[in-house]
Amino acid sequence: xxxxxxxxxxxxxxxxxxxxxxxxxxxxxxxxxxxxxxxxxxxxxxxxxxxxxxxxxxxxxxxxxxxxxxxxxxxxxxxxxxxxxxxxxxxxxxxxxxxxxxxxxxxxxxxxxxxxxxxxxxxxxxxxxxxxxxxxxxxxxxxxxxxxxxxxxxxxxxxxxxxxxxxxxxxxxxxxxxxxxxxxxxxx
Numbered sequence: 001x002x003x004x005x006x007x008x009x010x011x012x013x014x015x016x017x018x019x020x021x022x023x024x025x026x027x028x029x030x031x032x033x034x035x036x037x038x039x040x041x042x043x044x045x046x047x048x049x050x051x052x053x054x055x056x057x058x059x060x061x062x063x064x065x066x067x068x069x070x071x072x073x074x075x076x077x078x079x080x081x082x083x084x085x086x087x088x089x090x091x092x093x094x095x096x097x098x099x100x101x102x103x104x105x106x107x108x109x110x111x112x113x114x115x116x117x118x119x120x121x122x123x124x125x126x127x128x129x130x131x132x133x134x135x136x137x138x139x140x141x142x143x144x145x146x147x148x149x150x151x152x153x154x155x156x157x158x159x160x161x162x163x164x165x166x167x168x169x170x171x172x173x174x175x176x177x178x179x180x181x182x183x184x185x186x187x188x
Contacts, residue, residue: 025065028074029058035075035155036082042144043086045125053089057082076157083137090129127177135170138163143170 036057041050061078068074128139141152142163149167153160 021066024071025062028071029061032075032078033058036078038145039079039082039140040086040089042140043083044090049089049093050086053085054082056085060085073157076155079141079155080137083140087133124178127174130177131170131173135166135173138166139170139174142167 033054037050037054040053040057041047044050044053057078060081061074065071065074068077128136131139137156138152141147141155142149147155149160149163152158153163156163
């Protein structure tokens with residue numbers, strides 16, 4: 001990406017919309033900007049990474065807005081795009097984050113506690129990451145981001161009953177994964 005003469009990000013090719021389409025896009029982006037960031041933050045758990053992913057989601061939205069068939073579904077499309085980009089970002093940057101965690105300094109007395117907390121957080125994160133995508137996205141939106149069932153249903157364009165069912169299945173799967181974690185800790 002390059003900056004053009006106006007200081008704006010250039011993708012190497014001009015992305016122009018007619019003025020009416022531009023106003024429609026801007027209104028939808030203003031309405032959805034915080035949501036895309038919060039979804040990315042729920043997956044990545046780091047503000048800087050979430051900002052990068054949200055920005056990439058908006059760039060993709062800008063490039064594809066004119067071709068979007070149903071603009072009323074822009075919010076849910078943006079949420080899904082931000083979610084998938086966050087997952088991709090998480091996978092590609094996992095090693096860098098682990099190295100950063102290992103490089104953190106801690107006092108010798110709390111080193112064991114910090115290591116145990118990091119290990120637990122990593123195991124919970126892996127348990128969430130291991131969920132199928134349809135269960136993971138409702139978990140991120142509802143449990144991590146705090147959206148209620150009605151909001152999640154609206155964002156993902158699903159019936160509320162489907163969201164409730166997926167949340168139940170996700171919680172059940174997480175409980176099973178974390179129960180094994182507790183059993184392993186007790187046996188040690």
